[in-house]
Structures are given as C-alpha cells and as structure tokens.
Amino acid sequence: MHKPKRLLLLPCLFFLTNLIHAQNVLQESAKDPLEVHGNFNVISQYYLTDSVIAAPTVPEKFLMNGYANVIATKGAFSAGARYESYENALLGFDPNYKGSGFPYRYFSFDNKGLSVTVGNFYEQFGTGMLFRSYEERDLGLDNAMDGIRVKYDLGNGVRFKGLVGRQRYFFAKGDGIVRAIDGEVNLNEAFSSWKDNKLKLLVGANFISKYQEDNNPDLVLPENVGAYSGRITARYSDFSITGEYAYKENDPSTDNTNIYKPGQGLFVSASYSQKGFGINLSAKHIDNMSFRSDRTEGFNNLTINYLPALTKQHTYNLAATLYPYATQPTGEIAFQGDIVFRLKKKTWYGGKYGTRILLNGSVAYGLDSTRVNDLNTTRQGYTAKFFSPGKEEYFQDINLTVERKLNKTFKVKAMYMNMMVNNLITRYGGLNGSFGGKIYADIAVLDVMYKIKPKHALRAEFQALWSDQDMGDWGTIVLEYTYSPHWFVAIMDQYNYGNSVEKNQIHYPYGTFGYINGGNRISLGFGRQKAGLFCVGGVCRVVPASNGLSINVTSSF
Amino acid sequence: MKNLILIVTITLSSIAAFGQTRTIPSVDLVDIDGNTFNTLEILNEGKPILINFWATWCSPCKRELNNIAEVYDDWVDETGVVIYAVSIDDARNAPKVKPYVDGVAWDYKVLLDVNADFRRQMGVVNVPHSFLVDKNGKIVHQHTSYQEGDEIELYEKIKKLANGDVLD
Numbered sequence: 001m002h003k004p005k006r007l008l009l010l011p012c013l014f015f016l017t018n019l020i021h022a023q024n025v026l027q028e029s030a031k032d033p034l035e036v037h038g039n040f041n042v043i044s045q046y047y048l049t050d051s052v053i054a055a056p057t058v059p060e061k062f063l064m065n066g067y068a069n070v071i072a073t074k075g076a077f078s079a080g081a082r083y084e085s086y087e088n089a090l091l092g093f094d095p096n097y098k099g100s101g102f103p104y105r106y107f108s109f110d111n112k113g114l115s116v117t118v119g120n121f122y123e124q125f126g127t128g129m130l131f132r133s134y135e136e137r138d139l140g141l142d143n144a145m146d147g148i149r150v151k152y153d154l155g156n157g158v159r160f161k162g163l164v165g166r167q168r169y170f171f172a173k174g175d176g177i178v179r180a181i182d183g184e185v186n187l188n189e190a191f192s193s194w195k196d197n198k199l200k201l202l203v204g205a206n207f208i209s210k211y212q213e214d215n216n217p218d219l220v221l222p223e224n225v226g227a228y229s230g231r232i233t234a235r236y237s238d239f240s241i242t243g244e245y246a247y248k249e250n251d252p253s254t255d256n257t258n259i260y261k262p263g264q265g266l267f268v269s270a271s272y273s274q275k276g277f278g279i280n281l282s283a284k285h286i287d288n289m290s291f292r293s294d295r296t297e298g299f300n301n302l303t304i305n306y307l308p309a310l311t312k313q314h315t316y317n318l319a320a321t322l323y324p325y326a327t328q329p330t331g332e333i334a335f336q337g338d339i340v341f342r343l344k345k346k347t348w349y350g351g352k353y354g355t356r357i358l359l360n361g362s363v364a365y366g367l368d369s370t371r372v373n374d375l376n377t378t379r380q381g382y383t384a385k386f387f388s389p390g391k392e393e394y395f396q397d398i399n400l401t402v403e404r405k406l407n408k409t410f411k412v413k414a415m416y417m418n419m420m421v422n423n424l425i426t427r428y429g430g431l432n433g434s435f436g437g438k439i440y441a442d443i444a445v446l447d448v449m450y451k452i453k454p455k456h457a458l459r460a461e462f463q464a465l466w467s468d469q470d471m472g473d474w475g476t477i478v479l480e481y482t483y484s485p486h487w488f489v490a491i492m493d494q495y496n497y498g499n500s501v502e503k504n505q506i507h508y509p510y511g512t513f514g515y516i517n518g519g520n521r522i523s524l525g526f527g528r529q530k531a532g533l534f535c536v537g538g539v540c541r542v543v544p545a546s547n548g549l550s551i552n553v554t555s556s557f
Numbered sequence: 558m559k560n561l562i563l564i565v566t567i568t569l570s571s572i573a574a575f576g577q578t579r580t581i582p583s584v585d586l587v588d589i590d591g592n593t594f595n596t597l598e599i600l601n602e603g604k605p606i607l608i609n610f611w612a613t614w615c616s617p618c619k620r621e622l623n624n625i626a627e628v629y630d631d632w633v634d635e636t637g638v639v640i641y642a643v644s645i646d647d648a649r650n651a652p653k654v655k656p657y658v659d660g661v662a663w664d665y666k667v668l669l670d671v672n673a674d675f676r677r678q679m680g681v682v683n684v685p686h687s688f689l690v691d692k693n694g695k696i697v698h699q700h701t702s703y704q705e706g707d708e709i710e711l712y713e714k715i716k717k718l719a720n721g722d723v724l725d
Contacts, residue, residue, distance in 0.1 A: 137682075280652055314614075315615070
C-alpha cells in the first residue's frame with residue numbers, strides 16, 4: 001500500500017503551499033456580500049387501512065419525511081448544513097431512517113485553483129464506475145462522504161482530486177474508510193501545440209482504496225481493497241467516443257458470496273449528432289463489481305461505486321414502474337442504442353410544426369461463465385469470458401416514441417414498446433406473488449394535450465400493458481388540468497383488468513391537487529397507490545401499496 | 558417536529574436579515590461538448606439569462622424546453638436573452654444528452670451536472686426548475702415545475718429585465 005500514499009502526497013503538497021495565500025482570500029472575500037439560501041421539502045401521509053390492495057397497517061397512522069438545506073456563502077467561503085427528520089419514515093423507506101438530526105454539514109473554500117472541503121461532500125470520478133458519492137432524497141438514498149476533500153486545478157487542463165473519509169449510513173457512518181485520488185488531463189488545454197487540433201482528447205485515471213477490519217472468524221479477508229480505473233474521451237467533429245475500464249482487487253463480500261475473484265468493468269459509448277439527428281451506442285461488461293465500504297452490507301447501503309442500468313429510463317407510469325431493470329453488479333453484459341431525429345416542419349411527412357422521433361433498444365445478458373469448484377482452496381467462484389454474453393437473457397426493450405404538434409391547440413405523443421424482464425433475476429412481486437420466469441409485455445401510450453386557452457390546458461394519457469405472465473393486462477388513464485402558472489389538478493386510475501386472479505382485478509384511483517408559486521410547491525394527493533417500483537435518476541425503491549392522504553411541500557429560496 | 562419549525566424559523570429570519578442578494582455560485586461542470594465549464598462563466602453582456610434545470614427522463618422538462626424552442630429565436634431577437642439548459646442526467650443518461658439536444662435541434666447552451674453539484678448549490682429540489690438572472694448577475698426570480706403556458710409569464714419577466722425594470 002505504498003503507492004497510493006505517495007500519490008496522495010501530491011495534493012497535500014499543493015494544499016500546504018496554498019495555505020499561505022489563504023489570508024489574501026479572506027481579505028478579498030470580506031468585500032463580498034453574505035448570501036444565504038437553500039431549500040425545504042416535506043412529504044407526509046395519513047394512511048388508511050385497505051386490505052384489498054394488501055396495504056400494510058401503519059400503527060402511527062401518520063408518517064413524515066422532511067429536510068431543509070441551508071447554504072451560506074461569502075466570497076470564496078461556503079458552509080452548509082442539512083437537517084433531516086423522519087417521524088417516522090414513510091412506508092417504503094428504510095426504517096433505519098428514524099428520528100431527526102444534522103447528518104450533513106460542511107465548510108469549504110476556494111483559493112487560486114485549490115478547493116478544500118471539510119465535513120460532508122459528494123463526489124464522482126469519471127462515470128462513477130469506481131467512485132460516486134451522491135444523494136437521491138426521494139429514494140432515501142445518500143452515501144455522502146464525511147471527511148476531507150482537496151481539489152487542485154493547475155489551470156492548464158490538469159486537475160487532481162484527493163479525498164479520505166467514511167460514508168453516511170442513515171444517521172451514523174459506515175465501518176470502512178475510503179481513500180481515493182483522481183487525475184484528469186485535457187490534452188488540448190495542456191499542450192499548446194494541441195490547442196487547435198480538431199481531435200479533442202481527455203484522459204483520466206483514479207485509484208480507490210477501502211479499509212475495513214477483518215472480523216470474520218472463518219476467512220482471511222483482505223482489510224485493504226484497491227481498485228483503479230482509466231478513462232478516455234475523444235471527439236472529432238460530430239463524433240465522440242468515451243470509455244472507462246475499471247479493475248477491482250479481490251474483495252470477498254456478502255454480495256459475491258465471499259469469493260476472492262477480482263472484479264472488472266468496461267463501459268464504452270459512442271455518439272454522432274448534428275442538427276436534427278443524434279445517435280448513441282453503448283456497451284458494458286460488468287463482472288463482480290459490487291463495491292461497498294462494508295463488505296457485509298446489502299440493498300443500496302454504503303455503495304462506493306455507481307453502476308446504472310444501460311436501458312431507457314421510461315416516464316410513463318406502466319412502462320416506468322412495473323418492470324424496470326437495474327444492473328446486476330455481480331455480472332452482466334448489456335448493449336443500448338438510442339436514436340433521436342426530427343422530421344422537418346412544413347413537409348408532408350413532418351407536418352406543419354415538425355415531428356420528433358425517438359427510437360431506443362436495449363438488451364442485457366448474464367455472463368458467459370463457468371463455475372469453479374474451489375470453495376476450500378482459493379475461492380475464485382467462477383471464470384467468465386470477457387465481453388461474451390452468456391446464455392441467460394436478463395432484459396430487453398425496444399421502444400418508439402413519436403411527438404407531433406397538430407395545430408395551435410392539439411399536441412400528440414404516442415409510444416409503443418415491447419419488453420421482456422427475467423423475473424428469476426429481478427424478482428419483482430406484486431399481489432399475485434413473485435412470478436418465476438420471463439415476463440413479456442407490450443405497452444402502448446397515447447398522450448394528448450389540448451390547449452383550451454394560452455394558460456389553460458387539458459392533458460390526457462391512455463396507457464395499456466398487455467402480458468400473458470405475472471399480473472396480466474393493465475390499463476391506465478390520466479387526466480390533468482393545468483392553469484398556468486399556479487394551479488393543477490389531476491386524476492388517475494390504474495386498473496389491473498387482466499389479472500388471472502379475479503380478486504386482484506383492482507382499480508387504483510388517485511387524485512392530486514396543487515399550487516405553485518415561484519420556488520414553492522404545495523400538493524395534496526388522495527387515493528390508492530399500487531405496490532411497485534418508484535424510480536428517480538435510474539435507481540429504484542420498492543414501495544408498498546398504500547391508501548390515504550398525502551401532503552407535500554417544497555420550497556427553494 | 559418542534560426542531561423542524563425552529564430550523565425553518567431561523568432560516569427564514571436569517572434570510573430576512575441578509576436580504577435577497579443572490580448570485581450564481583461557482584461550480585465546475587462540463588458543457589455539452591465535454592469542455593470544462595465553471596458556472597461563473599454564465600454571462601450574457603448585461604442581458605437577461607435563464608438557467609433551466611432539466612433531464613432527459615423528465616417529460617415536463619422536455620415539454621417546456623421544446624415549447625420555448627419554437628419561440629426562442631423571437632425571444633433572442635427581442636430581448637437578447639440566453640438560455641442555459643442544465644441537464645441533471647447522471648452517468649446512466651449523460652451520454653444521451655448531446656444526441657437528444659442535437660436531434661430535437663435546440664439552440665440553448667447546454668451544461669451537464671452529472672453529480673448534482675450545481676443543482677445542490679442552487680437549492681433545486683425537483684426538475685424542471687428555472688432561475689432568471691438580471692444584468693447585474695443577480696438571481697431575481699425562480700420557478701419550479703412546468704405547466705403548459707408558463708412560458709408566457711416567464712417571457713413577460715424576461716422583457717422587463719431586458720428593459721432594465723425591476724421585477725415585483
């Protein structure tokens with residue numbers, strides 16, 4: 001472990017030499033005004049008992065999640081804190097969120113390219129394949145670091161970041177210590193002879209090391225686990241390609257059933273676009289890449305890296321919440337293609353206002369692997385061929401969206417998709433229990449916007465999902481009336497009309513009403529919500545069925 | 558709950574004490590071509606600036622920016638406004654932002670905020686969320702969500718700023 005220590009020395013040296021200048025920053029910042037701002041969010045729900053949808057009983061009847069962020073800045077100095085309160089946490093959130101406190105606070109300053117943060121911070125290296133500390137408040141997801149981060153920008157396209165700390169674990173911190181360093185060079189900025197080169201190149205590399213005591217009586221576990229990755233982004237005119245390769249040293253964990261096999265990952269993405277047309281093709285290979293600062297943890301807890309699914313993130317309810325896919329960190333190979341283009345306006349095919357077309361397809365497979373029976377020797381677990389899709393298919397999705405404005409009052413959007421999810425892998429369960437096999441579904445959506453007056457609009461969504469497996473066919477209708485810029489009201493009904501179990505052919509009606517003013521938003525919701533997945537930014541949380549009244553207040557100031 | 562009320566009270570009173578002076582914080586991002594971009598470079602020679610937070614997976618966001626795209630040329634001609642569309646797409650969708658923006662032919666300046674650093678500093682809870690910046694670089698208005706027709710009132714405010722008027 002000598003190498004990482006030497007690497008960490010570099011930013012420390014910059015830090016010390018620049019500390020001398022801190023006095024000047026203080027004087028300069030004294031002239032700047034103090035600015036205070038932040039935000040506030042509270043979600044609360046009053047739960048009703050509803051045995052029809054198998055909603056869990058809530059002894060407290062009323063539950064609430066809330067937080068407020070306050071950030072104060074004065075010139076180069078910044079300090080902030082977040083208060084969070086779960087009294088008690090809403091259904092579907094990890095009950096480890098209990099009580100109130102200040103789990104997030106920091107102080108930072110910038111001085112001539114040097115940036116220092118002490119306390120909590122979020123950070124990402126490259127695509128996050130090895131390191132990403134982030135938050136998704138709506139999902140109860142937060143692996144913020146608590147420690148010290150130093151960033152240095154040499155100003156000539158060369159940047160370094162170094163950090164040491166522990167990760168947030170609800171209102172406490174995880175067991176393991178995370179040390180990480182990242183360097184990035186923009187070659188066109190770094191070398192004057194490259195300045196006007198048509199080829200743009202950016203390269204970066206990072207090293208992450210975690211430390212956790214070995215307290216396992218049966219196995220000799222590595223207390224320090226290192227991982228490193230390299231990345232490159234190249235652009236030439238309208239083309240661009242980006243790639244990252246990561247390697248993780250042996251890291252026995254609950255996720256990988258304590259095998260000593262090293263992990264590796266590769267992500268490659270290529271794009272071409274010009275005005276009116278864009279295409280992106282991506283591929284990835286993930287093998288034994290679960291990486292946590294506590295080897296015994298599960299769910300979304302104490303993850304050091306971020307492995308998003310290589311699939312489209314759907315927005316329509318039935319497409320987004322019934323059968324979405326999440327990366328299998330233990331191993332998968334996935335491909336995705338995405339095309340966006342515009343049919344010209346004032347043509348017979350594009351219509352008066354033009355037409356937008358989005359075509360997307362993705363597929364994910366397990367690894368092409370062979371089991372190795374060595375549980376009493378080196379515990380390697382299996383061998384896998386690099387970038388070779390295995391026999392087991394996990395997911396596939398092909399979808400087409402067409403959007404067109406017909407005239408000044410009508411706009412339509414239509415979407416069709418065909419998908420398959422292998423439920424032996426994803427293990428979703430609804431009222432019928434968990435279906436053991438592949439679920440195939442076709443989904444169609446028609447979304448019509450009728451502009452009654454310039455500020456009054458009525459929008460209707462008609463969605464249908466057809467499937468011969470799991471819960472069968474679903475239909476959804478959404479009606480939404482908006483009066484810009486303040487008021488909205490919407491009603492929705494989801495109906496599982498094709499469920500093979502007759503008593504589970506249930507309606508899920510839900511109504512919302514709200515008021516928006518500037519940075520404030522207040523909404524009321526009432527009705528039934530089905531059990532399912534609630535997803536934001538590519539990460540999902542399983543939400544149990546519920547019935548009741550919810551109040552949500554958001555403010556940004 | 559008592560604590561929560563206390564915090565909110567302290568916060569609100571501190572804001573009242575310090576006034577509403579608010580400028581764009583300094584955050585390192587990348588632009589849509591992959592070049593590094595510091596948010597202090599969000600400038601428009603004394604003309605209004607609209608900063609709009611959006612994502613490729615957010616329907617109302619795309620509806621708003623597509624609606625404005627239809628009238629953007631007129632807005633620029635009449636007021637000189639510039640729109641910075643800040644995508645909060647993370648590593649899952651960030652590679653698809655440029656093909657989407659080019660595919661639907663937006664003329665905005667597009668920035669990528671892949672780990673929500675700028676979003677956090679600006680206090681954005683949900684997208685879409687937009688901020689108006691006046692000729693002195695001060696944030697003078699913000700709006701969360703998008704409803705069909707919101708751009709009408711937004712444009713009235715942009716015109717006022719372009720004329721050097723103060724927003725109520």
